[in-house]
Amino acid sequence: MSEPQAPKGTYDLLPDDAEGRDLVVATAAVVFAAYGYRRIVTPEFEDTALFERGVGEATDMVRKEMYTFSDKGGRSLTLRPEGTAPICRAYVEHGMHKLPQPVKLWYYAPMFRYERPQAGRYREHFQLGAEAIGSADPQVDAEIIAMLAQLYEELGIGELRLAVNSMGDQVCRPAYVERLRDFLGGRQAELCPECRERTQLNPLRTFDCKKETCRAVLGEAPQIVDHLCADCRAHFERVTLLLGDIGLDPQVDFRLVRGLDYYTRTTFEFSSAHLGAQSGVGGGGRYDGLIELIGGSPTPGVGFGTGVERISLVMGVRESAKSGPDAYFVCYDERLRARVFTLVQQLRSELLLEVDLDLAGRTPKGQLKQADRSGALRAVLVGLEWLDPGTARVRDLRNGDEDDVALDALADWFAAANDTAEGAP
């Protein structure tokens, strides 16, 4: 064990970046509130069975990406790999079906998946997400997509592509999957080994393949949009219509097959051309069978998750507008250190001013240098030998203006300075 290091696929958010993160989350909170969503916080880990049943035994997520462990009581627990199943669990557990439907919830939480890290992908990553549970109305689908689009807009992210698709439901999807399997069965020779395997396991996944030869074959494959039942077709048309009405430009993409089993009907994804291989910024869909699957009564739902690391990537590096403290105290006489300490404390507690002082035993020159580097508005020079012992010199570090102030009057001086500063435009 030499240099300590964050675990593979994890990272430290250092102060400069944490401020940007706070801004993203704060913006989301405001946008989500406008749509009537309220925040929910669920545990970082859940019973493993929740994800196995909810997300689906056949998905990559539960087959090879979960951080699963047993606690000392022998329970099998799993670090949350996605946000929807836990929220549905909470919905059922707390009887939220008694609330006015749909129940609208949002979250900001870390997700854990054991994957090989790469650009925009981590083993611990953070998602902002929202779920609207209890209504099958296509307006809810459109609303939640609009909400996510607005979040991106408020954050200044442009040029995102919105892809939508419908996965059908229990009525029409099985028949379509069979039809697709038949089609693929007849074209096996043209498919890559992986796609040949998928033909039996999960034919829908072949749409994800990026190999040219496979894409060519899939281009001729039957598309689910042409095989939806009447209800699903009407729902899908309504969603796309509403999205168009509010100025979004949804592109129907029959390849959009998301990797979680619970999706029904609407699926959607926002992607960016500036992200590298992992281009998805956020996505989600409807999951009308999920609540029942995890033990509730049949309840429809729709939601999304969006990765904040990817949001940061598309937003690019933004200069942190961190401003310096209001004042930095410089002590010219070691015997006055204690006096300076109490003065600083007084300004902080009485006026809530951001005030700093030297905590590293620097020389007076070093302290003033530090005051400058910290970006402080003012330096308060205490203990200058040619001044009254009870007087400090307050210097504006921007323009050099100086004012001599009695130590006892410093708090009043700063209070007054603050008032005029706030009164000014």
Add this chain to the structure above:
RNA sequence: GUGGAGGUAGCUCAGCUGGUAGAGCUCCAGGUUGUGGCCCUGGCGGUCGCGGGUUCGAAUCCCGUCCUUCACCCCA
């Protein structure tokens, strides 16, 4: 799990075909500004990722391993 690239001071990097490690920035101090920003000087700071091998001698070549990174898979 598979493949490509890379791992030298806190940061960004140099170090050619092997001869016992350098720069800039940062940090600390001194000088000059009656007391900061510029400039000058000095100082702190490296088991050259780790382990093995070849060699008189390896940061430099070979093997392994760990980590980082990009891509596949899949997803946020």
